[in-house]
Amino acid sequence: xxxxxxxxxxxxxxxxxxxxxxxxxxxxxxxxxxxxxxxxxxxxxxxxxxxxxxxxxxxxxxxxxxxxxxxxxxxxxxxxxxxxxxxxxxxxxxxxxxxxxxxxxxxxxxxxxxxxxxxxxxxxxxxxxxxxxxxxxxxxxxxxxxxxxxxxxxxxxxxxxxxxxxxxxxxxxxxxxxxxxxxxxxxxxxxxxxxxxxxxxxxxxxxxxxxxxxxxxxxxxxxxxxxxxxxxxxxxxxxxxxxxxxxxxxxxxxxxxxxxxxxxxxxxxxxxxxxxxxxxxxxxxxxxxxxxxxxxxxxxxxxxxxxxxxxxxxxxxxxxx
Amino acid sequence: xxxxxxxxxxxxxxxxxxxxxxxxxxxxxxxxxxxxxxxxxxxxxxxxxxxxxxxxxxxxxxxxxxxxxxxxxxxxxxxxxxxxxxxxxxxxxxxxxxxxxxxxxxxxxxxxxxxxxxxx
Numbered sequence: 378x379x380x381x382x383x384x385x386x387x388x389x390x391x392x393x394x395x396x397x398x399x400x401x402x403x404x405x406x407x408x409x410x411x412x413x414x415x416x417x418x419x420x421x422x423x424x425x426x427x428x429x430x431x432x433x434x435x436x437x438x439x440x441x442x443x444x445x446x447x448x449x450x451x452x453x454x455x456x457x458x459x460x461x462x463x464x465x466x467x468x469x470x471x472x473x474x475x476x477x478x479x480x481x482x483x484x485x486x487x488x489x490x491x492x493x494x495x496x497x498x499x500x501x502x503x504x505x506x507x508x509x510x511x512x513x514x515x516x517x518x519x520x521x522x523x524x525x526x527x528x529x530x531x532x533x534x535x536x537x538x539x540x541x542x543x544x545x546x547x548x549x550x551x552x553x554x555x556x557x558x559x560x561x562x563x564x565x566x567x568x569x570x571x572x573x574x575x576x577x578x579x580x581x582x583x584x585x586x587x588x589x590x591x592x593x594x595x596x597x598x599x600x601x602x603x604x605x606x607x608x609x610x611x612x613x614x615x616x617x618x619x620x621x622x623x624x625x626x627x628x629x630x631x632x633x634x635x636x637x638x639x640x641x642x643x644x645x646x647x648x649x650x651x652x653x654x655x656x657x658x659x660x661x662x663x664x665x666x667x668x669x670x671x672x673x674x675x676x677x678x679x680x681x682x683x684x685x686x687x688x689x690x691x692x693x694x695x696x697x698x
Numbered sequence: 699x700x701x702x703x704x705x706x707x708x709x710x711x712x713x714x715x716x717x718x719x720x721x722x723x724x725x726x727x728x729x730x731x732x733x734x735x736x737x738x739x740x741x742x743x744x745x746x747x748x749x750x751x752x753x754x755x756x757x758x759x760x761x762x763x764x765x766x767x768x769x770x771x772x773x774x775x776x777x778x779x780x781x782x783x784x785x786x787x788x789x790x791x792x793x794x795x796x797x798x799x800x801x802x803x804x805x806x807x808x809x810x811x812x813x814x815x816x817x818x
Contacts, residue, residue: 378704381704381705381708382704382705382708384705385705385706385708385709385712386708386709386712388709389709389712389713389716390712390716393716431720434724435720435723435724435727435728436727436728436729437724437728437729438728438729438730438731439724439725439728440738440739441739442739442740442741442742443736443739443740443741444741444751444752455717455718455721458713458717459710459713459714459717462709462713463709463710463713466705466706466709476705476706476708476709477703477705477706477709484778502753504752505741505751505752505753506741506742506743506748506752507743507748507752507754508742508743509752510752510753510754514756514760518760518763518764521763521764521767521771522763522766522767524767524771525767525770525771525774528771528774529774532774532777532778532781535778535781535782536781536784539782539783539784539785540782541778541781541782599742600741600742603724603728604720604721604723604724604728605724607720608717608720666817667816667817669817670763670815670816670817671815671816671817674766674815675810675815678770678806679803679806682799682803685777685781686792686796686799689781689784689792689795690792692784692785693788693789693792
């Protein structure tokens with residue numbers, strides 16, 4: 378009991394501080410890619426920049442726009458953070474240990490990922506602003522569309538490992554092979570599909586149409602000020618960090634690694650995936666709304682189905698052992 | 699199992715406390731304007747006067763997306779039990795799920811031909 382509670386507290390705190398660090402890391406990375414220096418004045422090499430940002434946001438005045446649904450308006454931003462965090466509870470940290478070990482871990486993680494969309498819609502609806510509502514509508518449409526390839530891509534490790542327990546999947550990868558690398562045909566494309574769908578679910582470039590500033594002002598965050606805005610922003614980063622962790626658990630062997638398996642491998646892989654996601658973000662341009670939907674429904678969904686069948690066939694060939 | 703769900707409760711509690719702490723901090727530290735300003739509370743539409751209510755009507759394409767989502771997500775939910783037991787079900791299980799997917803793909807093909815999947 379005490380172990381479970383302190384582990385839970387530790388995971389929440391680590392994820393939140395990792396997210397704060399990720400804010401700094403992303404800005405530094407982006408700056409390097411654009412031959413700038415990035416934050417450098419607050420603390421050594423700008424490390425305390427997220428703290429300064431937080432302090433600034435906390436001091437701002439909170440404004441509730443006229444005609445807004447006050448209850449939903451106030452509730453939505455904190456809920457985005459809580460739902461985005463929740464998926465982290467199922468990530469296996471080292472062999473046999475997660476905050477929650479569940480036999481249907483994959484399903485729960487996907488479920489909480491989908492739930493994260495509800496407060497975004499709440500925020501858009503409650504703001505009483507056309508741009509916020511349009512942004513929310515786009516975000517929901519995009520998120521539920523890309524939920525389908527996400528589920529299909531996540532099914533590939535489930536089929537290959539024969540379990541929905543996230544720790545079971547990692548253990549299978551530790552004793553056999555990492556699914557992102559082998560079997561190369563359903564494995565690697567499924568990993569890429571998973572990354573794409575995850576990027577789209579967390580509304581990142583090249584899939585950040587819900588907050589395309591040239592069309593929609595700032596999407597759902599248009600009417601939010603101060604910390605309320607900060608929560609929505611924070612949730613996006615938490616979503617990316619947790620998503621990167623889940624991606625490395627399902628496709629890159631999680632805590633498995635040479636020498637000593639453990640938490641450090643999971644963190645290293647998460648960092649690599651996170652870097653990759655932001656590398657994409659600062660390289661590619663945004664897709665158009667119609668291109669985005671076409672890509673999902675005409676290409677990614679059938680591709681995902683194909684990968685599911687390929688991995689099932691791989692299981693049957695007998696090379697899997 | 700009970701122990702681990704207790705862990706999840708603790709997890710939720712800690713995250714609610716951290717988020718709640720930030721809300722309280724914002725309430726305490728946040729500045730507040732003295733008077734009530736109607737201008738400030740106006741709906742922000744880039745300086746233009748907002749016309750009509752914000753809760754506007756939407757293009758039916760959103761409705762179509764919702765329909766497809768329900769179709770494919772229910773299908774994916776049906777897939778999961780098969781996916782877990784795939785190794786023991788063998789080619790037989792694969793054939794039956796292929797038949798199921800075949801019916802679904804017929805519907806998908808119809809939707810493609812009807813141009814329902816295009817975001818016009």
